[in-house]
Amino acid sequence: MELHRPPTEFERKVFDALHLIPRGKVTTYSQLGKYINCRSPRAIGQALKRNPFAPETPCHRVVSADLKIGGFGGQRDGEPIDRKRRLLEGEGVTFAPDGSIAPECYYSFDE
DNA sequence: CACCTGACATAAT
């Protein structure tokens, strides 16, 4: 069930948008979706999980709308999530005690 | 808080 195909146009848009997220900041699936004119955050997530260039293409800088860590590598908890958290922390993103991202680390595309 | 529904690309059949 893995894909061995070149990236689609949709995926290119998603990956391209990822590079606009500054280091130490995160955005949400919805925000990213708005930027590329897609109203389905789930579609975004699907593209991200298939990101063949992680973490050069920073799919780890995308979190869920409630500013929780979101998913990584197709999982919503476990080892991959742990790595995602460390990646973000390494970039300067700070986490609240409940595991949510500090609001000042949030990045909106229309800034 | 636990569903239900909406939106949409891709995989599978």
Add this chain to the structure above:
DNA sequence: AATTATGCCAGGT
């Protein structure tokens, strides 16, 4: 080619 199922969600009920 067409239909169904699934998914690093979000928002409403």
